[in-house]
Amino acid sequence: MWISPFRLRRQGILGMNRRNVAYISRYNSRSSFPLVDNKLNTKLLAEKFNLSTPRLRGIIRYQYEITNFMYQVEKLSGFAIKPAKGAGGKGILVIKSRNGDVFIKSSDKPIGCHDIKRHLSNILAGLYSLGGSQDIAIIEDLIQPVEMFEKLSYAGVPDIRIIVFKGYPVMAMLRLSTQASDGKANLHKGAVGVGLDIATGRCLHAVQYTNRITHHPDTNIVLDTISVPDWQNLLLLAARSFELTGLGYIGADLVIDKNSGPLLLELNARPGLTIQVANGIGLLPRLKKIEQLDPDLTPCATDRVDFAMKAFAAI
Template structure:
């Protein structure tokens, strides 16, 4: 990324990490609510009461002796995802997309047996992937079948949409596409592509990889312009509902579009990163200030989503 002077960054309205931590995360996020978003199982349970769909929960493994039941639970399943409840950054997530006899086929194409998956469950319970190494719980979810219109742009991994919600209002969004460099994961720091999305329409604005502009996906050669997210108003409203569900004022909401179920929540993040600004080619600060200066805030998630689509369209 070329060097940009602090003055130029200020002119673009870029939010830096110190200001994010002090003026927004510390100010608007009650620490007592963090367990709701730092634990994927708790997140699933709390958002269900607010009409936010998540992948179907197939099994919860809390103790070592329960792992023996995993094989019989998964006997008739062709696909599923195993996740640590307290994992971060995609660590410890294993996605199975099919079966080949007694073996399970991972998203990468690698084949593993039941013993491999049971060892993985043991590692999750031991806290290998959890924040601070604390003992954890493993959850097994139904496999997401990504919308084919988006799946074709992502290399192996499921594409997802990150929406920043501030005081219940969607303020910025991006589509994240997996690449070979990111090992099939939608993680920008590992080399996934971030595609900025117009809040008003859900159409692509700009795309970056490793904070550098890109026009084509490096693995499949597809152009990243003129992308459009289906069900965009519904996705914004769903993300806005997570404000009521958690009480957190500044959060990242990660959604996917399932081919059958439509928009679903993957997870929430109480400390969302700032690379979304590079993907959009513009800063968060002007939008955050617009919300802070509202004299009469909107009370329903739909009203807040509608306001954001109008206020931040093409900005």
Template sequence: MNAVVSRLRLLRRLARRNPPLIMPWTLRRQGILGMNRRNADYIMRYNRRRHYPLVDDKLQTKRLAEAAGIAIPDLYGVIEIEHQVRELDRILEGRTDFVIKPAHGAGGTGIMVLTGRRAGRYIRASGAVISADDLAHFVSNILSGMYSLGGMPDRAILEYRVKPHPIFDAVSHQGVPDIRTIVFRGMPVATMVRLPTRLSDGKANLHQGAVGAGIDLATGRTLDGVWLNRMLDLHPDSGNRIRGIEIPDWDKLLELAARSHDLTQLGYLGVDVVLDRDKGPLVLEYNARPGLSIQIANQTGLLARLERVEALPEIPERADERVALAKEMFGRA
């Protein structure tokens, strides 16, 4: 009951501080792409089923991207069967921080971020301390399919922990912000940054309470944010301004997204990139069925942009030329 009361109080404070909820009819006037049309006209038409395993399996994605020279978080090891869980200490020897996640996870579930060790125990990003047995149990749950699509048996991936770029320090709570780009026929058409909050428990997941902020394709500067379907210009935890943050390595980030089309052969694709403070942009994962909330974050519908790309007589072969064209067509500057 206390949790419910706290949530209601939070929503009341939000209502006092921000403009009204974004209404459905407002979105329709702005050419919002609906789920049914997205599925029928873009996903089913431009994404061949045979290419789905390349993006639904994060391990395949990593190996494919690495072979193509696309920057990704380093792979430390893979646990495929229960017997290998005993080898965790050996695989992680000498490593104080890392990430464990399922190869077929969905919606950001089943991901554990470890930031250090102390007296034989592991420290999570939240500061909680767990034992080696707790960690082994978590990996066993991944193998059992607890976090996978359809509940099928899975594999556990152990990889480099991204160090958040300081550009987002003032507008992010604990976790790592990520940048989602929708790529259509090899061209970036819309992008947003997802900023963790206290409500989202440090996760960059809009459905769990993260902030989504659109990004101007031409300049790489953030626009106002959306939180729980409400527009806002200040981060709900820090109170710092969201608009006007200039994303570093913007052209490189967009080119990574554009090259991902060539890699996956998917015509309609979501590309998630993180900014590491030392390594720069890294591709985190791909999505053959990207969600539609990017339209709310940008306060701009996807439909008109997709139709403009479809109407092009030809699309450049080179990724950098596709990026330049996309910035010209869809930038707000």
């Protein structure tokens, strides 16, 4: 039922308290938090640094703009509505198709125009934002998953979480939504986490609700054979987000679009710890390894990715 703390320590598992004290508060400067806590900022910044992100289709800042919402999405069949300051995937509404005035959510449930407007006004009022402050709604292009991912996930697009420490990608996992997670990629809601080998992008290990699994619970696809395409570019995109924000310890959320390739979805200054369970290995030894590097060295993103691929290879 329980695991002894000494054993956890031996396996190098990073705990919540240690993450907060020794990594987040040490390496993440408070002043840079708004860059990542506000997705709109991240997006604009990413465009400036030439990092690809899903295409921005519209911004709703004020309540009265909600009435115009229908015009903004008129030509789109699928889109995603996100609160700019949302945390933990809260408030994200993904519409994958529409039938006149009825929209179909990623979970195949229908949703009316009225409900979407209510959702938008909730976002603006700050229901999903950190600390309940007023917020902005972002409308983005729907991601078109690559074929191999399309059949993997129950609904929605699988995304890849990469922990980037001082610019080095240290650990990665693929998140697959399930029926239990309502098409969302949040692990605590029941999404499947697949640990990925930093060297190759191949599956190491998969978990759901912290239990180890070998098959996707809904699609029943064998998870052990997954290999993420375009892996090195993906790592590079994640590694470059360090220059973008200057934050030392971040979780980069990426997706692979059928047409545009790897895209940066969002950055998280307080990335979760379940990635360790998905990988079956602790973060601490890897973080320590990066910390031991000569601080005067500032290699470029490509070099950092090369280093990580060598240093953190599974075998």
